[in-house]
Amino acid sequence: MFSRRDRRPTSPELLQAWERLDTGDVPGALRLLRPLAEAQPLAEIALVVGRAARTAGFDDLHRAAAALAARPEEPQKLYDFGYACIERGVPNLAVPALREAHRRVPGSAAAMRELVSAYERENRHREAADVLLAREEDLADWPDRYLLVHNALLAGDLPLARREHASLPDPDDPRWLPAHDRLRRMLRRADSAASAGPLDRTDLRGWQFVMGGTLLGTLSPFGFDEGMTGRYAWLQDSHEQCLRGLLRLKAVLGAAGVRPRSVSLLPDRSSRILGLAAAEVLGLPARPFEPGREDTVVVAYDLNEAAAEEEGAGILGHLVQRLPGQVLHEHAGNWTDPPVVAADSVTLLHQSVTAPWEGQLRQGDGGGVERGPADERPVEEIAAQITAGGPVPADDEHPADSVERLTDFVTAVRGSWLDGDRPALHTSGPVPSSRFA
Numbered sequence: 001m002f003s004r005r006d007r008r009p010t011s012p013e014l015l016q017a018w019e020r021l022d023t024g025d026v027p028g029a030l031r032l033l034r035p036l037a038e039a040q041p042l043a044e045i046a047l048v049v050g051r052a053a054r055t056a057g058f059d060d061l062h063r064a065a066a067a068l069a070a071r072p073e074e075p076q077k078l079y080d081f082g083y084a085c086i087e088r089g090v091p092n093l094a095v096p097a098l099r100e101a102h103r104r105v106p107g108s109a110a111a112m113r114e115l116v117s118a119y120e121r122e123n124r125h126r127e128a129a130d131v132l133l134a135r136e137e138d139l140a141d142w143p144d145r146y147l148l149v150h151n152a153l154l155a156g157d158l159p160l161a162r163r164e165h166a167s168l169p170d171p172d173d174p175r176w177l178p179a180h181d182r183l184r185r186m187l188r189r190a191d192s193a194a195s196a197g198p199l200d201r202t203d204l205r206g207w208q209f210v211m212g213g214t215l216l217g218t219l220s221p222f223g224f225d226e227g228m229t230g231r232y233a234w235l236q237d238s239h240e241q242c243l244r245g246l247l248r249l250k251a252v253l254g255a256a257g258v259r260p261r262s263v264s265l266l267p268d269r270s271s272r273i274l275g276l277a278a279a280e281v282l283g284l285p286a287r288p289f290e291p292g293r294e295d296t297v298v299v300a301y302d303l304n305e306a307a308a309e310e311e312g313a314g315i316l317g318h319l320v321q322r323l324p325g326q327v328l329h330e331h332a333g334n335w336t337d338p339p340v341v342a343a344d345s346v347t348l349l350h351q352s353v354t355a356p357w358e359g360q361l362r363q364g365d366g367g368g369v370e371r372g373p374a375d376e377r378p379v380e381e382i383a384a385q386i387t388a389g390g391p392v393p394a395d396d397e398h399p400a401d402s403v404e405r406l407t408d409f410v411t412a413v414r415g416s417w418l419d420g421d422r423p424a425l426h427t428s429g430p431v432p433s434s435r436f437a
Helices: 012-022 026-036 042-056 059-070 075-087 091-104 109-121 125-133 141-154 158-166 174-194 204-212 239-256 269-282 303-307 310-319 379-388 403-416
Strands: 234-236 262-265 286-288 296-300 327-334 345-350 352-354 361-363 369-371
Touching: 012 026, 012 042, 026 042, 026 091, 042 059, 042 075, 042 091, 059 075, 075 091, 075 109, 091 109, 109 125, 109 141, 125 141, 141 158, 141 174, 158 174, 174 204, 174 403, 204 345, 204 403, 234 345, 239 269, 239 327, 239 345, 239 379, 239 403, 262 269, 269 286, 269 296, 269 303, 269 379, 296 303, 303 310, 303 327
Parallel strands: 234 352, 262 286, 262 296, 296 327, 327 345
Antiparallel strands: 361 369
16 A cells, blocks of 8 residues: 555645654654644645554554545545544544545535544534534434534533423433433533533633533633633642642532541552541541442542552542442543543642652752652651641632632532533533643
């Protein structure tokens, strides 16, 4: 299919990606392709993707790319390439091919659904909803009208979501019942969150609750109006921030009328530190996590870190299904790489975080940046330092994020909190934030 004598792309931008592949740098080539995918000819994009796929050992994508490069006008070749891109985790490269396939064969439900899938995986929910809305009269209820409601909701278009949901019948196929239940819970949470805030493109706390049932304890003040909208990009965490998060967790539980009887400790080091500190703040006994325990706060520092250990990964599997009185609290939630379960409460949202007891970056003696040593003290000592704590920043330093504002929100939505399961949240929803490579 592709050989050393294969034709090369002609545009200078694509040649840069091609040259990355000369050194075997597939991730670097794909990063260069991302902003070019919708601006360059599909046949030339396919040349680069096919070579990258061959290097990575993705034979299905390699074959589909070779076929598209040879015959870019054929709808089936466009569809096959887009499908393979989605399967291999590069949905941004699928979008232009599937959009062209859908344009050429507008009656194809398969092309429409794959295009919607690609848009969804890229958090482009408005475009996904618009594709479906253009064929509103011809949509099958399941999955098409469901997908329209789902994407309208995640695009922040509540009137459209509510209108389409009103005409969506219960599914006949039992496989769709969990999705239908989650959609109804999201709309119920939207009703309660709308009574507590604007639910606009800056209402991060409101939309985090609508999407995953998560109460967001703090909003980042850094770059709020310059693209971050309450999320952190890169964060060096502190003991003070950990204490602030636990104090807000205590306020959330009080405002919601939830009275746990214990704190459950996850096995990873960071979660044990934070869990012991939480037990002190909440005045509760700390116990190792046990499946089936009710009326408990399960505390994680970072759920992705907890899942990185075999024992922790098994525990998270137990947390997808909610138990009575069980609250899952995460301190640092990764919004660009979401964990396998959505926490009920999270202190902050980040893209990258360094815990206070990990080696943090600092200025070295020579003026450069170096990583300091990790804090190897026993977890009990570090937890005691958190609760003894330095000064927690006063709420009046962040007037848009006072604890009273948080508890007012909790009071308004508590009737729809802690309801249903905890599926992973794969989207950032209607509130955008800048991402960093």
